[in-house]
Amino acid sequence: MRYLKCLGISQIRFTPKLAINMNALNIKGLTKTYKGGTQALKGIDLVVKQGDFFALLGPNGAGKSTTIGIVSSLVNKTHGEVDIFEYSLETQPIEAKSCIGLVPQEFNFNQFEPLIQIMLNQAGYYGVPKNVAKPRAEKYLRQLDLWDKRNTPARQLSGGMKRRLMIARALMHEPRLLILDEPTAGVDIEIRRSMWSFLQEINQQGVTIILTTHYLEEAEMLCRNIAIIDKGIIVRNTSMKALLATLNIETFVLDLSENLSSLTLDGFESRLIDEHTLEVDVPKEAGLNSVFEQLTQKQIQVLSMRNKSNRLEELFVRMVESGKATADVNSTIKVEGETHE
Amino acid sequence: MNSLNMVALTTMWRKECLRFLRIWIQTLLPPAITMSLYFVIFGSLIGSRIGNMGGFSYMEFIVPGLIMMAVITNAYANVSASFYSAKYQRNIEELLVAPVSNWIIIAGYVGGGVARGMLVGIIVTIVSLFFVDIHIHSFLIIFITLLLTTVLFSTAGLINGIFANSFDDVSIVPTFILTPLTYLGGVFYSLSLLPEFWQWVSKINPIVYMVSGFRYGFLGVSDISFYLSLGILVGFNIVLLGWAYSLINRGVGIRS
Numbered sequence: 341m342r343y344l345k346c347l348g349i350s351q352i353r354f355t356p357k358l359a360i361n362m363n364a365l366n367i368k369g370l371t372k373t374y375k376g377g378t379q380a381l382k383g384i385d386l387v388v389k390q391g392d393f394f395a396l397l398g399p400n401g402a403g404k405s406t407t408i409g410i411v412s413s414l415v416n417k418t419h420g421e422v423d424i425f426e427y428s429l430e431t432q433p434i435e436a437k438s439c440i441g442l443v444p445q446e447f448n449f450n451q452f453e454p455l456i457q458i459m460l461n462q463a464g465y466y467g468v469p470k471n472v473a474k475p476r477a478e479k480y481l482r483q484l485d486l487w488d489k490r491n492t493p494a495r496q497l498s499g500g501m502k503r504r505l506m507i508a509r510a511l512m513h514e515p516r517l518l519i520l521d522e523p524t525a526g527v528d529i530e531i532r533r534s535m536w537s538f539l540q541e542i543n544q545q546g547v548t549i550i551l552t553t554h555y556l557e558e559a560e561m562l563c564r565n566i567a568i569i570d571k572g573i574i575v576r577n578t579s580m581k582a583l584l585a586t587l588n589i590e591t592f593v594l595d596l597s598e599n600l601s602s603l604t605l606d607g608f609e610s611r612l613i614d615e616h617t618l619e620v621d622v623p624k625e626a627g628l629n630s631v632f633e634q635l636t637q638k639q640i641q642v643l644s645m646r647n648k649s650n651r652l653e654e655l656f657v658r659m660v661e662s663g664k665a666t667a668d669v670n671s672t673i674k675v676e677g678e679t680h681e
Numbered sequence: 682m683n684s685l686n687m688v689a690l691t692t693m694w695r696k697e698c699l700r701f702l703r704i705w706i707q708t709l710l711p712p713a714i715t716m717s718l719y720f721v722i723f724g725s726l727i728g729s730r731i732g733n734m735g736g737f738s739y740m741e742f743i744v745p746g747l748i749m750m751a752v753i754t755n756a757y758a759n760v761s762a763s764f765y766s767a768k769y770q771r772n773i774e775e776l777l778v779a780p781v782s783n784w785i786i787i788a789g790y791v792g793g794g795v796a797r798g799m800l801v802g803i804i805v806t807i808v809s810l811f812f813v814d815i816h817i818h819s820f821l822i823i824f825i826t827l828l829l830t831t832v833l834f835s836t837a838g839l840i841n842g843i844f845a846n847s848f849d850d851v852s853i854v855p856t857f858i859l860t861p862l863t864y865l866g867g868v869f870y871s872l873s874l875l876p877e878f879w880q881w882v883s884k885i886n887p888i889v890y891m892v893s894g895f896r897y898g899f900l901g902v903s904d905i906s907f908y909l910s911l912g913i914l915v916g917f918n919i920v921l922l923g924w925a926y927s928l929i930n931r932g933v934g935i936r937s
Contacts (some may be wrong), residue, residue, distance in 0.1 A: 413936075448775065452703075464689055464693075465780075
């Protein structure tokens with residue numbers, strides 16, 4: 341009955357001591373070649389520690405969804421090993437699967453069933469008895485602001501509600517590892533922010549979270565560690581802090597008071613977007629003071645200033661565009677100061 | 682069976698039963714109406730001119746076959762439609778991600794088909810009571826034949842659902858294979874009426890054995906030995922359940 345530890349039936353799941361030195365996910369040499377011959381994964385290694393809030397990023401078609409699909413048993417692997425909380429997905433699938441909650445990218449619930457039924461069915465599939473499942477369904481539907489809709493067929497929900505339903509459903513067996521594939525896609529900013537705070541809350545309670553998203557601001561804000569996958573290979577696996585520290589140029593957008601037809605700044609690459617808007621690439625070592633000094637000398641007033649994009653986005657775009665990813669393929673992968681071949 | 686599997690299985694059964702009960706106008710009412718028409722037209726109007734068959738009135742003779750026809754069609758349709766719908770809406774993923782064994786997935790869907798097949802069988806039997814007094818030779822034989830037949834056609838429906846890539850694929854087999862086999866399966870006539878060659882051809886049709894076994898349970902007479910019918914039913918069940926398990930295990934149609 342070891343799987344009970346993964347079903348939230350035992351309170352042991354939330355004991356912080358368990359977080360020490362345990363891998364929530366350990367992937368070794370994972371490959372996937374689809375029937376048509378497409379090689380989606382080319383032998384990835386990935387470790388996610390228990391209690392982590394982990395981002396798995398990459399451009400479309402990079403292999404994120406295939407990785408998540410294999411971990412959650414929706415895709416058959418070609419080679420490699422996947423361990424979830426030290427249970428092998430291959431030889432101990434019941435125990436391993438019991439530990440995972442999945443929030444997939446596409447809506448995958450029965451559109452004709454009412455929410456409460458979807459929640460109770462989900463609990464049942466994980467062996468959670470009804471007397472436990474009913475109060476739990478109420479708890480999570482209330483937390484995700486869906487309780488009033490409990491008897492509504494799922495197809496009548498808005499897009500944001502459907503996303504929240506998938507999160508609530510994934511928590512019905514109180515998993516130790518929650519995998520979210522684009523959980524906030526198409527959700528308005530207010531709901532997105534409330535989902536962020538909810539996810540932070542359950543992460544603080546001890547649930548390990550793996551997140552894929554196209555909103556890099558989301559990953560930067562929520563995640564402590566990050567892996568970037570490109571063309572089926574993990575090209576970066578490090579802490580968010582360490583990754584952002586590698587960003588040596590930031591682009592700022594300045595709104596200027598003067599009408600300008602041309603403007604150059606010594607030591608900086610800059611572009612006039614229109615007669616009032618200047619875009620400046622600022623190397624980390626140069627700092628912003630010099631930009632302001634030069635503008636002040638030219639008697640140009642800066643009305644406001646902002647980052648062109650968030651830092652992670654800038655780094656990500658540069659990494660993918662520059663092909664640095666490819667160059668790093670055969671090099672070692674850095675994981676928080678440790679080096680793994 | 683451990684408690685996880687037991688809870689998962691009862692959850693699936695409840696879900697499958699709620700599905701066909703929720704849409705009873707599509708699932709339970711049509712067989713009652715269709716079979717009433719069969720009883721009126723073939724039983725009362727035409728049957729009264731046919732005379733006895735196998736020592737029973739034509740109406741009494743066709744009742745077991747008509748019940749079986751409704752049971753087969755509904756058991757099959759329930760699972761093929763439900764499984765394909767789960768694939769189409771992707772909620773089959775709920776089961777694939779969960780720690781549910783492949784036998785439980787099969788038992789859950791097949792159990793839903795058996796429940797609908799049995800319920801439709803009861804409904805059609807009640808309808809038939811308005812037209813004829815039913816003879817019961819053996820409740821046990823009726824139950825065993827009904828159970829094995831519903832399991833067999835539910836499993837066949839599951840296999841259809843696994844391979845189906847569109848709703849058309851779900852309707853092709855019932856329309857072009859199941860219906861002809863049922864009509865040629867001795868529902869409306871005794872095999873003894875056929876020339877010897879066609880009797881031999883008919884015996885290739887597995888539905889002949891089910892109708893025959895079921896009729897034996899009601900009337901105590903049949904074209905084929907009940908034990909042969911039972912053996913054929915058990916054999917087909919083993920083959921189809923094994924095939925379904927192999928397909929689910931390999932993820933055919935459900936895992937990429």
